[in-house]
Amino acid sequence: MRNYIVRILFIFIASIQVTAQEANEYIGAIKLNDSAIITYKVKFDINYDQVEGYSITDFGGDHETKSKLRGSYNPSTRELSFNEYDIIYTKSDVIHDDFCFVHFEPTYFKPGKTKYFKGDFKGEFSDGEECISGELFLNSAENVEKRMEKMTKKINNSNRVPDSIKQKATDLKVLDKLNINILKKSQITSVFSNSKAVSLLIYDGGQEDGDIISIKVNGEIVLRRHTISKEVKTVEIPLTSKKTIIEVIADGVGTISTNTAVIEIHDGINAIKAMTNLEKNQFTQIHILQKTQ
Structure with a gap:
């Protein structure tokens, strides 16, 4: 009986460990204090109170940069924060030490439920010196994908749109899924x-x-x-x-x-x-x- 209870307890703990990790993907933009807008994408896991993932700044643009991010999540207050800390790749000619990393300040976030969130961030160089700052605006990738599917359907059903444009619209949908x-x-x-x-x-x-x-x-x-x-x-x-x-x-x-x-x-x-x-x-x-x- 005792061994049976131990096995049940082990299975229960294992199930908690599996469900504790939440994958989240959001697409949106950075608005800098000088009103410039830069596209922004994040994908991260929440494992208990730890956040790990990556961001892509200016995705599809001439300065596209993918960075690692890490942060924390408070289940009690439902506050999320994260920092970029290392470049994986970049198309910019800025060297690693001159790159301005996003430090996203704590904001309300409910894993699996939040479809849209925004918050302030400050930028810091790798040595901690402050650079640009502004706001982040992020929509769930699922919502963005649904909008793209509606747009693609309208384009493909239109007799006024050339086949070459229809193919490009389909390609955009596929490429977004592949990140x-x-x-x-x-x-x-x-x-x-x-x-x-x-x-x-x-x-x-x-x-x-x-x-x-x-x-x-x-x-x-x-x-x-x-x-x-x-x-x-x-x-x-x-x-x-x-x-x-x-x-x-x-x-x-x-x-x-x-x-x-x-x-x-x-x-x-x-x-x-x-x-x-x-x-x-x-x-x-x-x-x-x-x-x-």
Whole structure:
């Protein structure tokens, strides 16, 4: 009987541990004190009173930056706060130590129930010096997705909208679900890493249409005219210097739209999912930068 009670108690505790962690995803904007608006996205887990996740600032823009975040949650007062503290990747030319991290001040939040919330934040450099400040406005990703689905349905049902625009609307919906990083022509995406190597996983995330890419590492070809398919192609790249330059070249565009190869970047700690958006002979670069210890 005693063993039976112990087993029941163990199952009960385990179930609490599973349900205590809540995943939350929100999309919105930062409003700076000078009235500038920057798109903003967060995804985080609440595990008891601890908050862990990431943010994406200016997603889809020229300065898109993904950062780690951590914070705290008070179940009694239902107050949430979090701070950005480390850059995973950025398309901005700002160096790591000059980046202004968001410190979101405590605000009311009910996991699983809150569809919209806002609050003040202050920005700080990595050394604690204060920079910009303003407000955050965030809607649940579920609500945003529903609105996108309604918009896409209206566009697809309209006889006045060209098929090319309808396809783009559908692509936007898919890309939002994937939270994917778009690699544009002549753009540099800087990835920060402490690892000794990275792996590139390359494949077609949609319908196979014959896209072809080549990859150079520090000017040397490591993958030549590879046709993208559902089968994952893995390229291992050692990191032997402070900066490793990976260049992705669109050698050919398939039958659907632009060259859209999915490229996942893994360094053993972080995983970044990206997709090329290139015309033939265009290129994009990924710079792997070794973090200073």
